[in-house]
Amino acid sequence: MTNEIAGANDTDFELRLLLDAIFHKYCYDFRSYAGASLKRRITAALSRFGCETVSQLQDRVLREPALFTELLGYLTVQVSDMFRDPSYFKALREQVVPYLSTYPSIKFWVAGCATGEEAYSLAILLAEEGLLERSLIYATDINPDCLRSAEDGVYDLDRFARFSASYLEAGGRASLSDYYSAGYSSAVLDRSLKKAILFSDHSLATDSVFAEVQLISCRNVLIYFERELQDRAVGVLCDSLVRRGFLGLGMKETLRFSSHAPKLTELVAEQRIYQKL
């Protein structure tokens, strides 16, 4: 007798086993990630590692920890830009900063920071609003390679034309080039920004409340989760906010379907900025 899950095929069973193996051996839990894009990324990993089947990949993942580290780069999404969605940062600057500036010290959390671009964007915004001195930004991710490169704060220089345009569109008061020094082909972000950011490991899938903060930016992270995991993650985010704290989501993410929705109110609906009640 075979299991008749709608449309399931051997690859789907293998994928499930792979995610189980990863969870049991490495304690990374991808079992409730949205399946479609995960499958696409694992398929890309198969050809990278020269595996014919997901079972072959599983075999190697279990026996070669170094390979798992590399596979993490496929399982996690590392796409990030400085001032991605400038209108979001503009809304933070104009409608959230006035609240935040009333706190003597302010804590932020960039959840799912990937390679750090968003955390640095926030630090620049805070510097220009005169808040950086009394701010601490926690930036977390599950991928240690990403965290290391985020900590370095070194990016390809050719990305900065686009970053600069977004920075200005986001209401930047100076020039983005004030915040980095350019080498041959790379840009190194300023030490004063790095000093304000603490990069650290945290999983919205398995860890609990991270810290008590005034603002959380968690953008385009929830879309990679199934509905139940989204709900768990939003619960963790909610519980990590002070009363009247702020939560910023991705432009196409919403709390509409979340059981935690009653705990928050829309502050800037268009930019997906919520405030805890």
Add this chain to the structure above:
Amino acid sequence: MEPAIEAIAIGGSAGALDALSHILPALPPTFPVPIVLVLHIPPSRPSYLPEVLGSMCALRVKEAEDKEPLVAGTVYTAPPDYHLLVEKQRVLSLSVDDPVLFSRPAIEVLFESAADAFGPHLMGVLLAGGSADGARGLARIKRAGGLALVQAPSSAAVRTMPQAAIDLGIVDHALAPDALGTFLAKLGEQPISLSESSHGTVQNSDRR
């Protein structure tokens, strides 16, 4: 009996909007399956696609939301700068994974995931466009047992996209937009099946 179609995935680029203006008006508000649509659109502007398409047909047209369940008689469009995928649970997902063939949303990402979710119950339609995006995805739909349609290149403002699929030898029907509309509309009347017409795939005969 051939499997019934339970969803339609449509992809297109330059020239596709014109084709849709012939296809969608042919469909009744009671259309029995959902339609998921990826058109190549610029990343940074809000999309007026739902309004534009909604005004030309009787179906409900909306921008896809993350983890939204698919509902019959509804057209879901991909938001700018996000990939649109179908999950096995038959809900929609968004992603910001890397662009495919310079496109986000990419047709291939939609077609591949929808083929996975619906298997033989999916109809894929590739419209006019100037890129090769979508051809491999349409092949995936075909391989999963689904039905592969393209806009006849001779009727397309830009023919690269449907021609790329025909060149793979996986297309069941290549039809002009009006005929595509009629073909889809038949879904509203009776279960559609592969055996309705000749089984062979469209060859390169449509080439100039």
